[in-house]
Amino acid sequence: MMLLGIIRNPKQIYPFLKRRKFDWSFLPGVCWGMTLLSFLWFIVLRYVLHKRSGSFNALLNTYHSLFKVHPYNALVFRLQQAVTKVIGRDISNEGLGYFQLMEDKNFFNRDLRFYIKHGGIVLKTPRFIVDRLIEKGVLLLKYTESFRLFRHSVHMPSILQHYLLILEPSWSEFIKPDILYFTQFEGQSIIVMAPEKRDYDFLQTLGTNLIPVSYGCGDWVNPAIFRPLHDQGKRYDAVMIARWAIYKRHHVLFRVLRELRDPSFKVALVADPWPANREEVEKLMDVYGVRDNINIFENLRAEEVNEVMNQSKVNLLLSLQEGGNRSLFEGFFADVPGLALKNNIGIPKDYFTPQTGKLIKEKDLKSELLYFREHWHDFNPRAWAETNIAPEITTTKLNELLKHLAYQRGEEWAQDLIAKCNCPNLMYYPNGIVRQEMPSYEDILRQYSLQKIL
Numbered sequence: 001m002m003l004l005g006i007i008r009n010p011k012q013i014y015p016f017l018k019r020r021k022f023d024w025s026f027l028p029g030v031c032w033g034m035t036l037l038s039f040l041w042f043i044v045l046r047y048v049l050h051k052r053s054g055s056f057n058a059l060l061n062t063y064h065s066l067f068k069v070h071p072y073n074a075l076v077f078r079l080q081q082a083v084t085k086v087i088g089r090d091i092s093n094e095g096l097g098y099f100q101l102m103e104d105k106n107f108f109n110r111d112l113r114f115y116i117k118h119g120g121i122v123l124k125t126p127r128f129i130v131d132r133l134i135e136k137g138v139l140l141l142k143y144t145e146s147f148r149l150f151r152h153s154v155h156m157p158s159i160l161q162h163y164l165l166i167l168e169p170s171w172s173e174f175i176k177p178d179i180l181y182f183t184q185f186e187g188q189s190i191i192v193m194a195p196e197k198r199d200y201d202f203l204q205t206l207g208t209n210l211i212p213v214s215y216g217c218g219d220w221v222n223p224a225i226f227r228p229l230h231d232q233g234k235r236y237d238a239v240m241i242a243r244w245a246i247y248k249r250h251h252v253l254f255r256v257l258r259e260l261r262d263p264s265f266k267v268a269l270v271a272d273p274w275p276a277n278r279e280e281v282e283k284l285m286d287v288y289g290v291r292d293n294i295n296i297f298e299n300l301r302a303e304e305v306n307e308v309m310n311q312s313k314v315n316l317l318l319s320l321q322e323g324g325n326r327s328l329f330e331g332f333f334a335d336v337p338g339l340a341l342k343n344n345i346g347i348p349k350d351y352f353t354p355q356t357g358k359l360i361k362e363k364d365l366k367s368e369l370l371y372f373r374e375h376w377h378d379f380n381p382r383a384w385a386e387t388n389i390a391p392e393i394t395t396t397k398l399n400e401l402l403k404h405l406a407y408q409r410g411e412e413w414a415q416d417l418i419a420k421c422n423c424p425n426l427m428y429y430p431n432g433i434v435r436q437e438m439p440s441y442e443d444i445l446r447q448y449s450l451q452k453i454l
Helices: 002-008 010-024 028-048 052-067 074-098 112-118 144-153 156-162 177-184 197-206 250-260 278-288 302-310 327-333 362-378 381-388 391-408 441-447
Strands: 120-124 127-129 132-135 137-142 163-168 190-193 210-213 238-241 267-271 294-298 338-341 357-360 420-422 426-428
Touching (some): 010 278, 052 074, 137 144, 156 163, 163 391, 197 210, 238 327, 250 267, 338 362
Parallel strands (some): 267 294, 338 357
């Protein structure tokens, strides 16, 4: 039926094939093959052609392919360690030479104002006596892309003299220049949130000033916004909160809905309209013949997303790679169990317990959706989330680490961190109001400005 739909509407084949190609890039055989080819090219460039910079890029490509290999077992770990040690040695020898501050004109336009407003938050102000620094402040940067704005905009030595930096990347796999750039500041500890174990292991093995912590964007959900609503009935058998991006893999859901052939099985799709390819996803919806199973919501406020979650029996994530994902854990606080793939890269797997949801193989998605249709009430994820990943819990963990690092350096620590949350952008917690004594991120960019971009 689906094949006939594509034949009758040839324009539908492009989004279908594009997603097939994307899925194939995660197949173990493809990943191992690309790993071998990239490593052989690294050897040729490094030891035959003596092209140092080109060989380093080939090494990063080797790591990239190896990073996607599933399952993540002892062999993959040892190979990743070996490649990472060479990357770390090259960075140590070459320094910033590999990560020059190249102008990115595509970046400095549409996203600029967003990242100036939402790219960072001060969790602690520096303390001075007269003009002498007594205690460093703490500045958290959110979104991998915003790190580029930051390093283009500020005089880094000055800001690192006054602030300890925390990076909250928005995507897994930390071989990106926007992250590795910070390795040049050897004497400055920079905290990097790494909820994906592979990223955590990478930073530990790299052996630079980048210090990983195992929590990420899902550990900062506001439990006052994402909470159970007892006046909401279960209208949807599942909810999927996902941009219209290809990596969210809507087609996997559509394929299962087609196999179910049950018009009473309802799914809520909640989307941020960026990137704007909803039309492509809707074409797939029609090819699979499942439009009647789906209700689409766009541009909802956080409180409205919580309402849709409360109307759903299970919260679904079908991506193969993520940046930690926040919506799954917003669902936990709304007391909605999560359902994700075992081979996903990015989400913290140990957050899935018999209380919070399930990690499954993709081939079992149909049976698991039917299971949650009847057994959603057997789960109680909010109780687990309140105990383990609430903003005050995460802030305490971070505060203890930073205090320990300060004492190691012989510095004072008299003032603790102010808590923050992601809702979805950075806000102070619990009331969300920017405290009068705290500078905004825009103030920081202006105060330490390297060039006039504001």
